[in-house]
Amino acid sequence: MSRPPLPPFTEDTARQKVRLAEDGWNSRDPAKVALAYTPGSRWRNRVQFPKGRAEIEAFLSRKWGRELEYRLIKELWAFAGNRIAVRYAYEYRDDSGQWFRAYGNENWEFAEDGLMAARHASINEHPIREEDRKFLWPLGRRPDDHPGLSDLGL
Numbered sequence: 001m002s003r004p005p006l007p008p009f010t011e012d013t014a015r016q017k018v019r020l021a022e023d024g025w026n027s028r029d030p031a032k033v034a035l036a037y038t039p040g041s042r043w044r045n046r047v048q049f050p051k052g053r054a055e056i057e058a059f060l061s062r063k064w065g066r067e068l069e070y071r072l073i074k075e076l077w078a079f080a081g082n083r084i085a086v087r088y089a090y091e092y093r094d095d096s097g098q099w100f101r102a103y104g105n106e107n108w109e110f111a112e113d114g115l116m117a118a119r120h121a122s123i124n125e126h127p128i129r130e131e132d133r134k135f136l137w138p139l140g141r142r143p144d145d146h147p148g149l150s151d152l153g154l
Helices: 011-027 030-034 052-066
Strands: 037-045 068-080 083-093 099-110 116-128
Touching: 011 030, 011 068, 011 083, 030 052, 037 052
Parallel strands: 037 116
Antiparallel strands: 068 083, 083 099, 099 116
């Protein structure tokens, strides 16, 4: 199985890879998202360290079970060879109705087939008022004409 675009990345193919990852995560489909990672993929996500697709899928199921109305924007930060660095922000609400915005950085390493072999994430978040939300598209893929992080001043 191959997951284009493949490394080594150019600026264009790195941007494509970032958008494809954003689209996948905005689907909030843990099984689909897990297929973008190698069977032995290693993650560092805050204090959790999932390994392999089954643990990644379980992690994402728990995440999206708690983080309701999840919407994410990713932006390319840097790339070289088979590695990409991104910054991102996402908004969600909890089951009590409190909204949050999370900010983070990820470092990705890809196998030759374009599957992600390693993901290292650093994330922080804070509560926001509902009227301060910036990610207002309908659930699912961010529309092409919706501003990105830099355009939103984030």
